[in-house]
Amino acid sequence: MTKLKWGMIGGGEGSQIGPAHRLGAGLDGLFELTAGALDADAKKGRAYARRLEIAPDRAYGDWREMLAGESAREDRIDLVTVATPNSTHFEITRAFLEQGFDVLCEKPMTMTVEEGEEIVALAEKSGRICAVNYGYSGYPLVRHMRAMVARGDLGQVRLVKAEFAHGFHADAADADNPRVRWRYDPAQAGVSAVMADCGIHALHMACFVTGQEVTSLSADFASCIERRTLEDDGMVSFRMTGGAVGRLWTSAVAVGRMHGLNIQVFGEKGGLRWAQEWPNQLYWTPLNETTRTLERGGPGLSPEADRASRVTIGHAEGMPLAFANIYADLAEVITARKEGRAPDPAATHTPRAIDGLNSMAAVYAAVESAGNGSRWTEVRPPSRR
Numbered sequence: 001m002t003k004l005k006w007g008m009i010g011g012g013e014g015s016q017i018g019p020a021h022r023l024g025a026g027l028d029g030l031f032e033l034t035a036g037a038l039d040a041d042a043k044k045g046r047a048y049a050r051r052l053e054i055a056p057d058r059a060y061g062d063w064r065e066m067l068a069g070e071s072a073r074e075d076r077i078d079l080v081t082v083a084t085p086n087s088t089h090f091e092i093t094r095a096f097l098e099q100g101f102d103v104l105c106e107k108p109m110t111m112t113v114e115e116g117e118e119i120v121a122l123a124e125k126s127g128r129i130c131a132v133n134y135g136y137s138g139y140p141l142v143r144h145m146r147a148m149v150a151r152g153d154l155g156q157v158r159l160v161k162a163e164f165a166h167g168f169h170a171d172a173a174d175a176d177n178p179r180v181r182w183r184y185d186p187a188q189a190g191v192s193a194v195m196a197d198c199g200i201h202a203l204h205m206a207c208f209v210t211g212q213e214v215t216s217l218s219a220d221f222a223s224c225i226e227r228r229t230l231e232d233d234g235m236v237s238f239r240m241t242g243g244a245v246g247r248l249w250t251s252a253v254a255v256g257r258m259h260g261l262n263i264q265v266f267g268e269k270g271g272l273r274w275a276q277e278w279p280n281q282l283y284w285t286p287l288n289e290t291t292r293t294l295e296r297g298g299p300g301l302s303p304e305a306d307r308a309s310r311v312t313i314g315h316a317e318g319m320p321l322a323f324a325n326i327y328a329d330l331a332e333v334i335t336a337r338k339e340g341r342a343p344d345p346a347a348t349h350t351p352r353a354i355d356g357l358n359s360m361a362a363v364y365a366a367v368e369s370a371g372n373g374s375r376w377t378e379v380r381p382p383s384r385r
């Protein structure tokens, strides 16, 4: 089998998320990094692309040049990843979808709900994949939680509690550091800071695991560092389509917390607990029984978890391998389409544009609610009410 051709926009040298994408996409030998506009600085981007062994004629200076170059080729890329800063996602994703490319866009997919609606409609019309990199949905035990809920192990889900709380913007003396400041500047970050950056990962995970969508929410935001216009802490209560009650805490000032992405799901027949910093164990407590530790790679897990598990039991797996599962699933769906067959059903749960839109609608609802004394607010975007 020939490798799929993969292109990347953003994720240049020294970027935070670029290496995780390259590790993930490269792991299974399914994708070859063929084209890139990797950096805001054209010269740096081209030079880095060359070091990553991208051919000179496909080491582009910017994304428009890449779009024109790849659109004109017969051997055009099969998938493009958009890993640039947030405010550029919409126009790049829209432009590549319009030209018939499959896209994996970093989160948040857009800056507004209206843009999100446009991308969902465009992806539907074009028949192309528009995936959104909620990469934590690639963890084997997160997929196992989803499978357990779907097959009824927990019975009716009553409660879900999700957190994404870190402490890396807690130093008031460092608040004016440009690398931190832009995140709390509405002109650059949009309507929300930590909720749009981190809270949406936890909210997406609550939806992914329960198979439910958020219908309404009540949010309380705080800017713990005085000069900040946007929130650096948020507490959100929410209700879901299947009747589950949700609680979400997100923070950037929780000193001592590292990545802090955790989820607990409580149903009528048992409860689950998982933490992204210890991703190889899932705690399952059937009602009136003692807690069991489910080990990634261990016996008796769901086919979804087995498909996503790569290293033998007892050896740690982490975030780049979760990203690898997103890429493996996309490769399966793209290859199946090329071969005119149905994809493996276990590969079809990658978050899509609709998840990106729902997240943005939740961010806007949270901002509205927080500005209105935590009033309960409708979440669903206009096209889905």
Ligand code: NAI
Binding pocket: 009, 010, 011, 012, 013, 014, 015, 016, 017, 018, 037, 038, 039, 040, 041, 062, 063, 083, 084, 085, 086, 088, 106, 107, 108, 133, 134, 135, 136
């Ligand atoms: P970063 O600032 O570390 O890197 C951004 C990269 O994009 C740099 O190499 C920069 O030169 C390049 N770039 C900027 N504008 C560009 C343009 N117009 N064309 C081509 N390249 C351009 O940013 P970071 O932290 O890597 O974040 C990138 C995106 O990934 C953000 O949207 C962020 O929200 C998302 N992210 C997602 C995570 C996840 O778990 N899914 C985790 C961390 C970030």
